[in-house]
Amino acid sequence: MGGDQLVATMQPTGGSRNLYSLYDWRRPEPKPEEEEVPTHLNTTTCGHFLVISTDKLSARYNGDGQHGHDVGAIQSNRPAPHQRLLYYFEISLKDRGQRGVISIGFTDENFKMSRQPGWEPNSYGYHGDDGLLYHGRGRGDSFGPTFTTGDTVGAGINYAAQELFFTKNGKLVGTHIKEGKGPLYPTIGLHSPSEKVEVNFGQKPFIFDIEAMVQEERERRQRSVESVPLPLSISHNVVRTYLLHYGYQDTLTAFDVASGGTFPPVVVAPEGPVTGNDTESYALEQRKILRKLTREGDIDGVFAKLREWYPELLQSGVSLVSFLLHCQKYIELVKAGSLEAAVNYARVELANFFAVGSVEDTHLQDCLALLAYEHPEKSMVSYLLHVAQREAVADAVNAVVLATNPANLGKPSQSALEMLLRQLTACLMEKRYLNGGQGEIFTLQRVLQGGKDGGW
Amino acid sequence: MSSSKKVITKEEWEKKLADVKIRKEDMNKLVMNFLVTEGYVEAAEKFQMESGTQPDIDLGTITDRMAVRKAVQCGNVEDAIEKVNDLNPEILDTNPQLFFHLQQQRLIELIRSGSVEEALQFAQEELAPRGEENHAFLEELERTVALLAFEDTASCPVGELLDVSQRQKTASELNAAILTSQSHEKDPKLPSLLKMLIWAQNQLDEKASYPRINDLVNATLEDPVT
Numbered sequence: 158m159g160g161d162q163l164v165a166t167m168q169p170t171g172g173s174r175n176l177y178s179l180y181d182w183r184r185p186e187p188k189p190e191e192e193e194v195p196t197h198l199n200t201t202t203c204g205h206f207l208v209i210s211t212d213k214l215s216a217r218y219n220g221d222g223q224h225g226h227d228v229g230a231i232q233s234n235r236p237a238p239h240q241r242l243l244y245y246f247e248i249s250l251k252d253r254g255q256r257g258v259i260s261i262g263f264t265d266e267n268f269k270m271s272r273q274p275g276w277e278p279n280s281y282g283y284h285g286d287d288g289l290l291y292h293g294r295g296r297g298d299s300f301g302p303t304f305t306t307g308d309t310v311g312a313g314i315n316y317a318a319q320e321l322f323f324t325k326n327g328k329l330v331g332t333h334i335k336e337g338k339g340p341l342y343p344t345i346g347l348h349s350p351s352e353k354v355e356v357n358f359g360q361k362p363f364i365f366d367i368e369a370m371v372q373e374e375r376e377r378r379q380r381s382v383e384s385v386p387l388p389l390s391i392s393h394n395v396v397r398t399y400l401l402h403y404g405y406q407d408t409l410t411a412f413d414v415a416s417g418g419t420f421p422p423v424v425v426a427p428e429g430p431v432t433g434n435d436t437e438s439y440a441l442e443q444r445k446i447l448r449k450l451t452r453e454g455d456i457d458g459v460f461a462k463l464r465e466w467y468p469e470l471l472q473s474g475v476s477l478v479s480f481l482l483h484c485q486k487y488i489e490l491v492k493a494g495s496l497e498a499a500v501n502y503a504r505v506e507l508a509n510f511f512a513v514g515s516v517e518d519t520h521l522q523d524c525l526a527l528l529a530y531e532h533p534e535k536s537m538v539s540y541l542l543h544v545a546q547r548e549a550v551a552d553a554v555n556a557v558v559l560a561t562n563p564a565n566l567g568k569p570s571q572s573a574l575e576m577l578l579r580q581l582t583a584c585l586m587e588k589r590y591l592n593g594g595q596g597e598i599f600t601l602q603r604v605l606q607g608g609k610d611g612g613w
Numbered sequence: 614m615s616s617s618k619k620v621i622t623k624e625e626w627e628k629k630l631a632d633v634k635i636r637k638e639d640m641n642k643l644v645m646n647f648l649v650t651e652g653y654v655e656a657a658e659k660f661q662m663e664s665g666t667q668p669d670i671d672l673g674t675i676t677d678r679m680a681v682r683k684a685v686q687c688g689n690v691e692d693a694i695e696k697v698n699d700l701n702p703e704i705l706d707t708n709p710q711l712f713f714h715l716q717q718q719r720l721i722e723l724i725r726s727g728s729v730e731e732a733l734q735f736a737q738e739e740l741a742p743r744g745e746e747n748h749a750f751l752e753e754l755e756r757t758v759a760l761l762a763f764e765d766t767a768s769c770p771v772g773e774l775l776d777v778s779q780r781q782k783t784a785s786e787l788n789a790a791i792l793t794s795q796s797h798e799k800d801p802k803l804p805s806l807l808k809m810l811i812w813a814q815n816q817l818d819e820k821a822s823y824p825r826i827n828d829l830v831n832a833t834l835e836d837p838v839t
Contacts, residue, residue: 385811387804387811389782389785389804391807391829394830395803395830396648396803398830399640399644400644400660405663405664406663408656408660408663411658411659412648412653415653415679415683448663545637545638548637572640574640574643574803575640577829578635578639578640579630579633579635580810580832581806581810581813583633584813584814585813586633587621587629587821588820591820591821601635602636604802604806605639605643605646
């Protein structure tokens with residue numbers, strides 16, 4: 158579903174202009190599901206030399222630990238989730254066994270379970286017997302302290318920094334660069350007769366304060382964002398052009414009076430013969446009136462004004478704006494409880510719009526579905542009855558009126574604010590994509606709701 | 614490194630932009646949050662009526678805050694200080710930097726009105742002692758006093774201090790302090806998001822060449838640098 162499709166079916170009045178702002182009148186999308194996380198050890202692929210507890214959260218080594226290919230390694234049941242800032246898990250060493258050889262780390266799906274994490278390509282392991290960090294080869298680099306019976310050790314991934322980090326008894330030991338973008342599994346490797354380890358995938362509180370680390374990471378990002386210089390006048394102007402764009406004239410007047418002409422209106426359209434003011438405040442008074450009528454649900458009034466001021470917008474019977482207005486008129490009838498009138502209206506006016514385009518069909522079906530419910534306000538299509546739907550229609554009317562301004566030809570029909578938010582989202586999405594799709598997913602809603610934790 | 618950068622053409626980028634969903638409701642919330650936080654109570658009321666957007670705090674609490682802001686915007690700094698102290702004397706007591714900026718604004722207003730003698734006296738008696746405590750304050754003070762050296766402030770290198778945007782800056786700082794004292798978020802979200810946009814563009818620059826927006830007010834897409 159893209160704007161292209163909408164534009165293609167709606168040539169008559171919208172011209173070839175994109176109608177981004179109209180996305181709103183479609184049914185709201187369901188929220189994306191939470192990513193699955195590791196919950197226990199994967200007993201189906203684990204090494205031969207391990208005994209796993211019935212809750213699949215502890216492992217004991219029962220091999221001989223004689224050579225490099227009788228390690229008992231085991232991964233978690235699922236890879237570490239990556240749509241977040243950090244992932245972390247911990248192990249507690251209950252018994253070091255005879256030799257105290259133990260490791261914690263991350264490995265990929267091709268990892269051999271008879272080897273230690275860190276020895277194989279694309280695997281990483283912090284080893285307890287020597288305190289070295291192994292990455293992709295049999296020789297380790299000096300890293301941190303050794304660990305043994307009674308110690309709790311953790312391993313994590315910092316997706317923002319593309320680093321792995323390890324902890325011992327609640328303290329950060331160090332970080333190591335992460336290479337590659339594929340999925341990584343939390344992994345432990347046991348290699349000491351009668352060694353015993355418990356794993357914590359978050360089913361109980363961690364010893365290390367992972368929340369504090371998340372917070373720190375967010376604050377670092379926040380500071381880096383806040384250090385960008387930005388004159389306040391830019392925000393003022395963005396708000397101002399937004400109010401102008403949508404025809405919120407009373408707000409604009411109050412805003413201008415209160416800011417005391419502090420910020421002179423910015424001249425839009427540096428090229429071309431039309432001065433900025435003409436583009437900005439084009440048909441402002443008329444747009445304001447049309448918006449007010451729509452918001453009040455007076456659709457007949459909107460039709461009358463449009464016929465008077467912009468008859469060309471309604472001439473073609475199947476224009477997008479007349480479609481939306483007819484639908485809204487019908488919705489208002491349903492809301493008023495005049496079901497018979499609504500049915501008649503649908504037969505006379507809405508039937509023409511069937512098979513015009515798939516986007517319209519969906520909207521039309523939703524509208525007609527209102528009749529199927531005794532309590533439509535509790536149904537799947539209840540969104541149509543909200544004030545927000547009137548607002549969406551008002552925005553569509555506003556957009557087509559703006560499009561009649563010859564100075565606007567070929568220019569995006571969006572407010573600067575909308576363009577900027579699109580650009581912001583696209584940049585962060587692209588950045589995440591180039592990062593192998595790892596890290597938190599930015600959503601504007603999250604910024605608007607929370608904000609305090611600095612999360613996206 | 615630059616040779617390995619991914620190049621995204623304008624056409625490709627525009628398609629990505631079109632795929633982004635921005636809800637009108639969210640933009641309205643952003644604007645309402647800006648009006649409320651910056652203290653535009655009447656505009657917020659009108660916006661509530663015109664767009665149906667609910668403000669995130671009781672609009673009544675904005676009125677006092679707005680009176681203070683208005684005083685600074687009109688150049689009545691003394692009046693603003695008095696009003697803030699009526700509201701909560703701790704705000705200025707616990708915030709020496711804000712208090713200094715208010716005094717600095719007062720000095721600017723005296724210079725603007727041409728009261729040279731009064732300005733000098735004020736600078737020496739009220740501001741200089743604070744400059745001794747804090748080096749940054751001293752530099753600011755020197756910068757401000759430099760205004761007196763120019764008959765034609767248009768050619769003055771620190772002439773921007775006389776610009777109305779300086780009043781706006783001081784007013785915003787004061788406003789933020791009052792909001793914090795009322796345990797509200799002190800900053801509107803819109804400027805943060807715009808900063809985030811600049812930041813995100815700079816970050817993406819390292820990995821890809823794509824159409825940037827450099828002119829935020831007009832929001833025009835540049836051609837990608839190749």
